[in-house]
Amino acid sequence: MRGEHIAIGSEILLGQILNAHARTVSLAFAEQGFFLYYHTAVGDNLDRIANLLRQAGKRSNVIVITGGLGPTEDDLTREAVAQVLGRELHLVPDAVAEIERFFAGRGRPMPEVNRKQAMLIDGGEFLPNPNGTAPGQYVESEGVHYFLLPGPPLEMKPMLDNYVVLRLKQLLPNSSVLVSRTLHFCGIGESTVNEEVIDLLALQNPTVAPLASEGEMLLRITASAATAESAQELIAPLEKQLREQFPKYIYGVDSDSLPSVVGDALRARGATLSAAESCTGGLLSSMITAIPGASQYFFGGVVSYDNSVKSSVLGVSEETLKEHGAVSEEAAREMALGVRSACGTTFGVSITGIAGPGGGTAEKPVGLVYIGLADSDGCDVYRLQLRGSREQIRLRAAKQLLWRLWTKLNH
Amino acid sequence: MRGEHIAIGSEILLGQILNAHARTVSLAFAEQGFFLYYHTAVGDNLDRIANLLRQAGKRSNVIVITGGLGPTEDDLTREAVAQVLGRELHLVPDAVAEIERFFAGRGRPMPEVNRKQAMLIDGGEFLPNPNGTAPGQYVESEGVHYFLLPGPPLEMKPMLDNYVVLRLKQLLPNSSVLVSRTLHFCGIGESTVNEEVIDLLALQNPTVAPLASEGEMLLRITASAATAESAQELIAPLEKQLREQFPKYIYGVDSDSLPSVVGDALRARGATLSAAESCTGGLLSSMITAIPGASQYFFGGVVSYDNSVKSSVLGVSEETLKEHGAVSEEAAREMALGVRSACGTTFGVSITGIAGPGGGTAEKPVGLVYIGLADSDGCDVYRLQLRGSREQIRLRAAKQLLWRLWTKLNH
Known part of the structure; x- marks a missing residue:
């Protein structure tokens, strides 16, 4: 798999918000052994989005796009993907009903502009969005898989976890699994740890990466294997070695604090x-x-x-x-x-x-x-x-x- | 000016770190009325970096690259830019001496690998780095301005502010100035504010953008004009109007909390x-x-x-x-x-x-x-x-x- 992430939104290019979705998508993919080769952010401009999609379609076979699925004229993701694939958009009555139900649940009628969110790319399928009005879309063309996800994090993240990652595992079942384990150090300088583990940083599988953090430091061990169990077997001896090397300073792993x-x-x-x-x-x-x-x-x-x-x-x-x-x-x-x-x-x-x-x-x-x-x-x-x-x-x-x-x- | 930012580093694509530099560069540019049209992140791979630089050189005339200037084999930014411009790298003895002084200040000899950081692209110029060992580089080719900055934030940010932005103002002196003022609201719902200011969100200059924040909300007013003073004159009446509209809820501006x-x-x-x-x-x-x-x-x-x-x-x-x-x-x-x-x-x-x-x-x-x-x-x-x-x-x-x-x- 060659994946990439594209974030749509001029607010990112203006520096008004951080493009945190790029990292979120990378992490969700990496946990399954999938890698992204590019992150790109582009503004709300049809030509620039379409040009970027054409380049992406040549170099990648999985393209995750976040943002630009709202109801306003600035929301152009649907139109850009349809244009690049040479397809039309069509209104899906069930999707209109779904959006109407969302508004009814908040005691309001659906504004007319929101009909736009029920427009599906021909040949595509909607991804349900229980947390907002914009359904996602999935469409495949010439071996390239496009996932269109909404921009709000509370809508994007569940769709990524519940739909995109699962679909990828179906589409690309032979991928290896990537397992990471992060050791947390405190009470010892980052440079001291780095110097003592310098040989480990050159390993290929598992890899060892130092991550700086405020007032502590992390070493992330990552192994790739056919199953999670065999990846864990690659990590275990390295962790044991590090714990013997730094008995006083490793206070926890993974989500420990x-x-x-x-x-x-x-x-x-x-x-x-x-x-x-x-x-x-x-x-x-x-x-x-x-x-x-x-x-x-x-x-x-x-x-x-x-x-x-x-x-x-x-x-x-x-x-x-x-x-x-x-x-x-x-x-x-x-x-x-x-x-x-x-x-x-x-x-x-x-x-x-x-x-x-x-x-x-x-x-x-x-x-x-x-x-x-x-x-x-x-x-x-x-x-x-x-x-x-x-x-x-x-x-x-x-x-x-x-x-x-x-x-x-x-x- | 058509600018873009490229972040180099596999750790970004793996999701290990957030690409915060993209936003930092956008904000520093926006303050001077310069816009970025793309943010891209790419891993430590010479071919992919070079391909991306070729695309960037066709669509942009200012390219800010962060990361990949370290001393290791994974640090490929210098080599990639030189390759794409068809130029060589040469060792600059003064730069070696500067790096040696940096290490001497910490009581250590310069490791041999750090000599690599004193390699300058032919025709380029070094940007001094008082906070680390990697000097930045500036090079121009066929009307495209390349700025190569180190990845560590405490080294990158001063170089961006003290050098890149100043040089851009010299290169492109006719640019207009962009001034922003952010109003902070508390005690009122984000959707209530949005509904009451919906007409303002369509303004072109100044623009008004709502920004969500935890437990409060922000409205950012941004004006573009020939001078900071005239931009401020565009913002002032809008701010006055908003303060009259929400007398109880606007508690502060800009860096207030x-x-x-x-x-x-x-x-x-x-x-x-x-x-x-x-x-x-x-x-x-x-x-x-x-x-x-x-x-x-x-x-x-x-x-x-x-x-x-x-x-x-x-x-x-x-x-x-x-x-x-x-x-x-x-x-x-x-x-x-x-x-x-x-x-x-x-x-x-x-x-x-x-x-x-x-x-x-x-x-x-x-x-x-x-x-x-x-x-x-x-x-x-x-x-x-x-x-x-x-x-x-x-x-x-x-x-x-x-x-x-x-x-x-x-x-």
């Missing part, structure tokens, strides 16, 4: 957590509570942005704040112990630092962060010097804390 | 804020403290995820929790009053609700959220029924609260 693995570890021990945050201002708590079911182990926290809150709510001593300052090992310790005691949890954690861009001094520069981990044995405090923007420093501080907590829970 | 306008309003009044969060779990505080200087008005907050924290830290009565439950008007009121009192601030706000996916009942379904706004006069509580995923409900709840607070501060 630092908050999810910390949550799993807390739940497994029947332990509970509370958090006191200064420079991260609620970000750590927000990341922890983004996981469904976090209420089982996360009792709550205190955002002690002003020193008065550090004293009144967390019980950090005035003396500590005066002598050492709010960004200090002592303050981090008292915050972690204070929030643990106030919330009555197994663990209490704290973050205090200078996220910038203002507020730094020679002695305490922007990026200086102390994190504290308190339990019944006392409190460990770590000093970090982080780089980056305010946003990066906040995120990296929260991730470093979660990684330290995960390490404490697992080793 | 709900947390930033709330912060500005609090600062202007010398007022302070604290927040008690249940279902948002720190997200509201995190959004407020993402703004530099938030410590001037935000004293802190309490994430009262577990009921014990609502009682012990915020003083919500056991009776309220037993009779009405944690997700209730009464609990929201006591949380807002409690955090205001605990932190000693002008305003205290609260959010309590059911973010899902679990935890909903027939009486209190997922998406039910109460928000409270307390000041010295007492506490207003609003009941919301939000739709969407856990992530969307949390974000929409936080934005609704900020919008209510902004309304209170400004009307």
